[in-house]
Amino acid sequence: MKKLMLILFVLFMAVPGVWITFQGVTGQAATYSEVEQRMLETFPEFSVSNLKEYGQQVESYINDHSPMREEQVALNARIDYTLFHATDTPTVTLGKDGWLFYAGQNSTEDYRGLGGRSDEWHQQVADLMNTVDARLKARDIEFVVLFAPNKERIYGEYMPDYLTVVNERNRLDILADYLKAATDITIVYPKECFEDKTYQWYYKTDTHWNNAGGFLAGQELIEALGGNPTDVSKVRLTYTARGTGDLVRLAHLPAEKFDETEVVVDDYLPETILNMTEDTSYYPSLKYYTSENAPDPRHIVFYRDSFGDAIAATMSRYFSKVDLYWWNSGAEAKMGEEEPDVVVYEILERYIDERIIDDLTKLAAVWE
Numbered sequence: 588m589k590k591l592m593l594i595l596f597v598l599f600m601a602v603p604g605v606w607i608t609f610q611g612v613t614g615q616a617a618t619y620s621e622v623e624q625r626m627l628e629t630f631p632e633f634s635v636s637n638l639k640e641y642g643q644q645v646e647s648y649i650n651d652h653s654p655m656r657e658e659q660v661a662l663n664a665r666i667d668y669t670l671f672h673a674t675d676t677p678t679v680t681l682g683k684d685g686w687l688f689y690a691g692q693n694s695t696e697d698y699r700g701l702g703g704r705s706d707e708w709h710q711q712v713a714d715l716m717n718t719v720d721a722r723l724k725a726r727d728i729e730f731v732v733l734f735a736p737n738k739e740r741i742y743g744e745y746m747p748d749y750l751t752v753v754n755e756r757n758r759l760d761i762l763a764d765y766l767k768a769a770t771d772i773t774i775v776y777p778k779e780c781f782e783d784k785t786y787q788w789y790y791k792t793d794t795h796w797n798n799a800g801g802f803l804a805g806q807e808l809i810e811a812l813g814g815n816p817t818d819v820s821k822v823r824l825t826y827t828a829r830g831t832g833d834l835v836r837l838a839h840l841p842a843e844k845f846d847e848t849e850v851v852v853d854d855y856l857p858e859t860i861l862n863m864t865e866d867t868s869y870y871p872s873l874k875y876y877t878s879e880n881a882p883d884p885r886h887i888v889f890y891r892d893s894f895g896d897a898i899a900a901t902m903s904r905y906f907s908k909v910d911l912y913w914w915n916s917g918a919e920a921k922m923g924e925e926e927p928d929v930v931v932y933e934i935l936e937r938y939i940d941e942r943i944i945d946d947l948t949k950l951a952a953v954w955e
Contacts, residue, residue, distance in 0.1 A: 801897020
């Protein structure tokens with residue numbers, strides 16, 4: 588009986604490890620965790636060059652794919668939040684009144700006004716923008732840059748008290764001012780327009796601005812392009828309850844402890860008839876809008892990230908044609924076949940460090 592129990596115990600301990608390894612070797616293991624909102628480790632390939640690191644790589648893979656891992660992570664997060672009002676996820680900050688904030692990619696430092704960038708870096712960005720602008724102007728295309736501000740600065744009143752603002756001007760403020768002085772490009776930085784808190788512009792539990800925030804940013808962009816913006820008081824905003832956002836999932840927090848709202852913008856250019864087609868051969872997919880009876884006949888191309896989605900609802904009605912290209916879809920060659928009136932480059936504040944140089948380099952090559 589003891590031998591049987593010993594054999595069963597060994598099998599109980601060994602079989603999961605063997606199965607996890609088999610899945611990794613055969614490519615059947617999961618690659619992404621919805622609970623943790625991140626890519627999982629893949630099973631490492633053995634070679635002489637990674638001999639020293641191989642054991643650690645295997646351990647990391649097994650840790651990521653251990654049975655019931657996601658359930659354990661969620662349980663641990665629930666305990667931390669319920670007992671200590673804390674999260675073990677360093678990239679999520681617990682704010683006041685149920686607000687959550689992203690802390691990764693220097694978001695907290697930018698909120699506090701810390702850090703800086705060199706003059707050489709600023710000049711490199713300006714030079715690349717001027718290159719893109721010159722190549723577009725040669726084709727009679729206008730170039731506009733839209734910076735989407737991080738949520739932390741817009742709703743700083745809900746940030747925890749221990750995170751104090753050291754400098755009122757942060758790195759994006761400095762960059763926007765530098766580009767306005769060093770280029771002739773239209774720079775749209777809709778930070779001040781969010782100071783009126785009559786309406787909620789960003790989600791409480793998500794990193795993004797909502798449809799109202801996208802509408803407001805879109806009107807700023809329309810004005811910058813010489814159009815006729817519509818004041819938010821002229822449309823109808825309806826807020827309703829919805830599921831919690833990406834920050835709850837990222838921090839594995841109990842969703843029932845948080846509330847979230849969705850906003851619908853109605854009565855904006857109701858005379859327009861909107862059509863949309865989608866090219867799913869790219870990932871993320873490309874979207875093409877046409878608007879009958881649009882007040883502005885121009886064709887707009889957006890090179891954008893996820894913050895462009897909420898803007899599209901406004902822009903796609905105001906302009907007769909609006910095309911949305913994701914920055915990471917690999918569709919630059921297809922975008923280069925377009926003959927728009929305006930190219931808008933939209934980028935979220937926290938992505939600037941890791942993306943802006945590469946993005947502008949790719950844009951410069953599109954219309955070379």
